[in-house]
Amino acid sequence: MIEKLSNFFRKKKIEVEKKTLLSSLAPKVLTKIEDIEKIQPYLDKLNETIDTKGISNIALTGGYGSGKSTIIKTYQSLNPQHEYLNISLASFNKKKEEENDNQTDSKIQKEELERLLEVSILQQIFYHVRPQQIPESRFKRIDNISGWRIFGISVGFVLWVICTTLLLKFNYLDKINPNNWITKDKFDWWSVPIFLISLSGLGILSKLVINLFSNSKINKVNIKGELELGDNVNKSVFNEHLEEILYFFERTDYTVVIIEDLDRFDSTDIFTKLREINILLNNSLLIKDEINFVYAVGDDLFNDRKERVKFFEYIIPVIPFINSSNADEQLSLLIKESGLDPNIFSKEFTSDITTFIDDIDMRLLTNIFQEFVIYRKTLKPEFIKKNDELFAMITYKNLYPTDFTQLNRKEGKLYNLINNKKDYTENLIIKIDKGIEEKNIEIKEIENELISDIEELKSIYFLKILSKLPQTATVEILNKENDFENLIEN
Structure with a gap:
């Protein structure tokens, strides 16, 4: 009986350990004290700005993967006194629009994009709550009736x-x-x-x-007496449903709205509309608490420095968690959490691989390591000569996925480099030999430039001095004037 209980708890312990080894690529809620201390200045400033009257449009700015979402999620976890409404507009498959010389078509596309953004924001707002919380809303949804x-x-x-x-x-x-x-x-x-x-x-x-x-609006009545219900589809979505937005915040207790990834669409007009909505919400007598909008955006959203301060009342810059100075520490931490040998990579390799840190954020580094662990367990030992080489290949796969895919088809830059290694080596040797030959010629020329006697050396020195002085100049030594010929002879 005791042995069965021991085996049972041992299995449970193994299951817990396996769960803790998994590291999600999604933004995390930091729980360790040492991790929270690293972002404490951001948390304090965010808490201060949200509690300050008159500051209702706050921006966290930083590059992709700098940790903005982690800061926000950790703040939400540590400050449950606020009700949070999270809106995410991530567009990972966004394609750059082709340049169009027709300004009219470009304007139509821009308006359509803004309309789609507004629709997406409204959907995330109203689908966040139960229909019973907003019974008077005209946005009817399927209610799951038992x-x-x-x-x-x-x-x-x-x-x-x-x-x-x-x-x-x-x-x-x-x-x-x-x-x-x-x-x-x-x-x-x-x-x-x-x-x-x-x-x-x-x-x-x-x-x-x-x-x-x-909940219906009568736009017009025709001669036959038929009613046409609906709204003008050409209006802005926010303006069209402004009453719905006011009603939503009147009926709910949300005081902090988190908006992420809105900068991916390169549209600044949407920020103007959201700012107007924030002003209307905070000026409404029906809404008791102040509504704060917190944006997580990139540093390069606004090219004009004046636009940055026009849209937001307070800007909190975020320094990336991972950079060239601490990348090796983050990699060592991942190795420790996975239970692998701490010396699985050589120190020289770790130092070299982290030089690519400008192209890697924490999520990408985590994904590289997770793929390395899977490849290492899946591949046969004879295929893995060195762990450094496998990790380097996985890093290349994540940094240049297109070229890595072409490698399987015997195409791409890396394949050409490996396949033509002999040619590259020969060309490099020829180039080095040519450089050596040129240096040898220079050395021989220098060796041939010998000075025969001391007078020739003096002539060289004085000739250089003469080129710097006027033509009629003389030199006085021991209160005697001497020309250059006498000086050379003496």
Whole structure:
């Protein structure tokens, strides 16, 4: 029995260890004290700006992979007193639009992009809550109704129909009228619940009808008397549904809106519209708390320095977590967490591979290491001569995926380099030999330039001096004037 329990707990321990070895590529919530201390200045400044009245548009700026999302998620975890609404507009497959000389088409494409962005933001806002939280919203969604709820609604509807029929057919209205009560007759107590059920059902039905018409807009009435319901599709999506946005924040408790990856679309007009919405929300008397918008954007979003300070009330710059100075430490940490030998890579290799850190962020470095672990376990030992070589190949695969794919088809730059190694080596040797030959010629020329006697050496020195002085100049030595010929002879 004891042995079985021991095996059970040992298996559980192994399962926990396996779970902890996995490192997600998604932004993490930092929990270790030493990790939180590294980003504490950002957390303090973010907390200060959110709590400051009048600062409601805050930007965290930094390059891709600098840790903006990690800072935000850690802040959310450490500050549960706020209600957070997260909006992410990541477009990983974004393609650059072809240049179009037609300004009209370019303008239409820009307007369409902004409209799609606004629709995406609205979707993430309203799909973030349950339909019951915003019952008056015109954005109707599929409500997952349970079987018991459907059964209750069905029974209630049937009961209301029966009670209404009884109320009208058997004159129950007269029976509950006090003027028609006869003291000697027994009072019909069934008339009371029948009347109450009928009245309640009528009230619920009236509410549904009122909601139906209050959530519709009548744009025009034609001659035939038909109503056309809807909105002008040419309007801005935000302006078109501004009342819905105000109603959403009025009904919910969200005070901090996190907006990420909006800079990927190279559109600054959307920031102007979001700023206007933020001003309207904070000026509304129906919304009690101040609404803060926190943006995670890149440093290169605004080319004009004046635009940066125009859109945001406070900007917090984020220094990348990983760079050439600490990349080897991060790699060592990944090795330690994976349980591999700390000396699996040579120090020289680690120092060399981290020189590519300008092209690597923490997520990419984590992915490179995870792929290395999988390749190392999958490939046969005879294919892995050195761990350094395998890791270098995985690094190349992540930095230049297209060329790595071409390598399997015996194409690409790396394949040509390896395949033509002999030619490259021969050309390099020829180039080096040519350089050596040129240096040898220079050495021989220098050796042939010998000075025969001391007078020739003096002539060279004085000739150089003469070139720097006026032609009529003389030199006075020991209060005697001498020309250059006498000086050379003496």
